[in-house]
Amino acid sequence: MTERPLTAKMHEDGSAVDLAAYEQAGGYQSVRKILSGMEPKQVTQMVKDANLRGRGGAGFPTGTKWSFVPLGKDVPDPTYLICNADEMEPGTFKDRLLMERDPHQLIEGMIGAAFAIEADVAFIFLRGEYILAAERVERALAEAYAAHYLGRHILGSPFSLEMYLHVSAGRYMCGDETGLLNALEGKRANPRMKPPFPTTAGLFGKPTVVNNVETLCCVSHIVNHGSEWFRNLSRTSDGGTKLFGVSGKVKHPGLWELPMGTTPREILEGHAGGMREGVAFRALIPGGASTEFIVEGDLDLPMDFSGLKPAGSRMGTGTMIVLDDKTCPVGLIRNLMAFFSRESCGWCTPCWSGLHWSERILTAMEQGGGENGDIEKLHQLASWWAPGHTFCALAPGAAEPLESGLKHFRDDFEAHLREKRCPWK
Amino acid sequence: MLSAEEVREIEAETTRYPRRDAACIDALKIVQRHRGWISDEGIRDVAGLLNMSADEVDGIASFYSLLFRKPVGRHVILLCDSVSCWVMGYETMRRRLEELLQIKLGETTPDDRFTLLPIVCLGCCDRAPAMLVDRDLHVNLDGETIGRVLGKYS
Numbered sequence: 001m002t003e004r005p006l007t008a009k010m011h012e013d014g015s016a017v018d019l020a021a022y023e024q025a026g027g028y029q030s031v032r033k034i035l036s037g038m039e040p041k042q043v044t045q046m047v048k049d050a051n052l053r054g055r056g057g058a059g060f061p062t063g064t065k066w067s068f069v070p071l072g073k074d075v076p077d078p079t080y081l082i083c084n085a086d087e088m089e090p091g092t093f094k095d096r097l098l099m100e101r102d103p104h105q106l107i108e109g110m111i112g113a114a115f116a117i118e119a120d121v122a123f124i125f126l127r128g129e130y131i132l133a134a135e136r137v138e139r140a141l142a143e144a145y146a147a148h149y150l151g152r153h154i155l156g157s158p159f160s161l162e163m164y165l166h167v168s169a170g171r172y173m174c175g176d177e178t179g180l181l182n183a184l185e186g187k188r189a190n191p192r193m194k195p196p197f198p199t200t201a202g203l204f205g206k207p208t209v210v211n212n213v214e215t216l217c218c219v220s221h222i223v224n225h226g227s228e229w230f231r232n233l234s235r236t237s238d239g240g241t242k243l244f245g246v247s248g249k250v251k252h253p254g255l256w257e258l259p260m261g262t263t264p265r266e267i268l269e270g271h272a273g274g275m276r277e278g279v280a281f282r283a284l285i286p287g288g289a290s291t292e293f294i295v296e297g298d299l300d301l302p303m304d305f306s307g308l309k310p311a312g313s314r315m316g317t318g319t320m321i322v323l324d325d326k327t328c329p330v331g332l333i334r335n336l337m338a339f340f341s342r343e344s345c346g347w348c349t350p351c352w353s354g355l356h357w358s359e360r361i362l363t364a365m366e367q368g369g370g371e372n373g374d375i376e377k378l379h380q381l382a383s384w385w386a387p388g389h390t391f392c393a394l395a396p397g398a399a400e401p402l403e404s405g406l407k408h409f410r411d412d413f414e415a416h417l418r419e420k421r422c423p424w425k
Numbered sequence: 426m427l428s429a430e431e432v433r434e435i436e437a438e439t440t441r442y443p444r445r446d447a448a449c450i451d452a453l454k455i456v457q458r459h460r461g462w463i464s465d466e467g468i469r470d471v472a473g474l475l476n477m478s479a480d481e482v483d484g485i486a487s488f489y490s491l492l493f494r495k496p497v498g499r500h501v502i503l504l505c506d507s508v509s510c511w512v513m514g515y516e517t518m519r520r521r522l523e524e525l526l527q528i529k530l531g532e533t534t535p536d537d538r539f540t541l542l543p544i545v546c547l548g549c550c551d552r553a554p555a556m557l558v559d560r561d562l563h564v565n566l567d568g569e570t571i572g573r574v575l576g577k578y579s
Contacts, residue, residue: 090507090546128491129503129547131560164441169450170490172545186442186449188488204443247509247550254551289508319550321508335511343545345488 003233004241004257005221010101016136019143022104028149030220031111035157040071043116047219049227051239056084056212057288057316059305068199069117069207078120080208081113083216085126086168086175089288090339091321094243095213097255099133103140109219111149114161117209122163125180134167141165172343176392177210190347191392214243235261238304246272248322249279261307264320265299279324283408287316289336290397292404312404328424329409330416333401334362340398350384351395357381358402368421375413378406427470431459435474446475449485453492462493497540498533500578503557506543509550518554521568525575
């Protein structure tokens, strides 16, 4: 048993683990275990007891989500399982590794998840730009079908599962749970009203679970080694390990599987080697564009789904973006708002209109055209993006770096207005 | 008109879904792969095959960033402009590409060799700045290597 289950089987040379190597290393044992007499509810209970929480960033308890799916013979077929592999959160590069290097781990986890929710059909919803991942997942699916881990009567059991790779056609909105459902139905990726939640009325109106790649990759290990073992991988009450990443001007940007609850300082200084020569640390965004900045004093908090609350932030996807003292924080926030504005699907007015407005204000500030009152306008806009004002989490996500940025970098915003220029240019 | 090959490929996609129109995005991707982009005729072709209105198909085609409703060059450059690449030198890469190709973002070179487009985070933030040219990912770009990368595409 390894302390780093998600990355243990990966080859050093960057190639994908094929079926033979995967089985050699103990792969697909969880499928045999499940199909030799486990009940769907037992699998769900194991995942619940493991305290596995959704790795897409929101941290919803995975077993609880599964338990909302109606089970039994009276449920009209099909039930769907969807893997959200639409990794597009700026600064996030963890699911790419899991799919490119060990695609069978994802397929095995999906078989376990599909069994637990009695799914008949599973889709891997992959962003179109992940070309290598698409090739490797497609090859792994063919291997898994040939070895009878997928298809009719898996390994001779009564359980059947069809699994398809769906390669998407772009747009960040597809990563939103209900936007994804619309995209998979061949429509524009606008969000849907909730309730009803996808677990009761999802893809084509059928019960549907949508889980992130990293979440699903944990499932086989929980089934194989037990809930307590999985909980003990973590330093905190959220179970398991976590893929943590660092990008920005650090010595060694990268991605590491570490215990849940590892601190930003350990990751930044221990694994990423600290800042490059000539630049100093100012702040970081802990997990993708949709999380709040944290600063030096927050670096010893535990990174899990609640550990960054004292800093007013959250772990999100766990892949940190570092802001250094030679980079303009207003420019960085402008970049984030331009991203959110462009990716807004246009469904909700506070989002499409407000995000574009914020981008215009920030662009003007960067070009020396900022005006008194701009900071207050940005606060006002961000307040209109609060959860509940829009159908999905895109605009609330945008408010997180904007509001925390206005708090931490107030002096920098004021300098742009006072000097009528960007002091970094 | 759809070719026999296009029809065969689109029909194969429809078997995955309970409704034919659910294969609309797959169908548009197939048309684009065969024709390079999706013309008004391509929209009408897909609409006819999947029993949809042309306006409905156009609404979908125009939503997705990897579906092209205008002709593109022989090679499409998707330059990542998200936050990690921005910190690591996106602006320099954009200026260098615009200078080398003599076009702005969103444009195609007069010889139809390259189309230059922005793209959201390509998910290789530890190797920023990055760009995708056709199916090839290029990482750790700098102002000098970026010119050599372009030389590989004729």
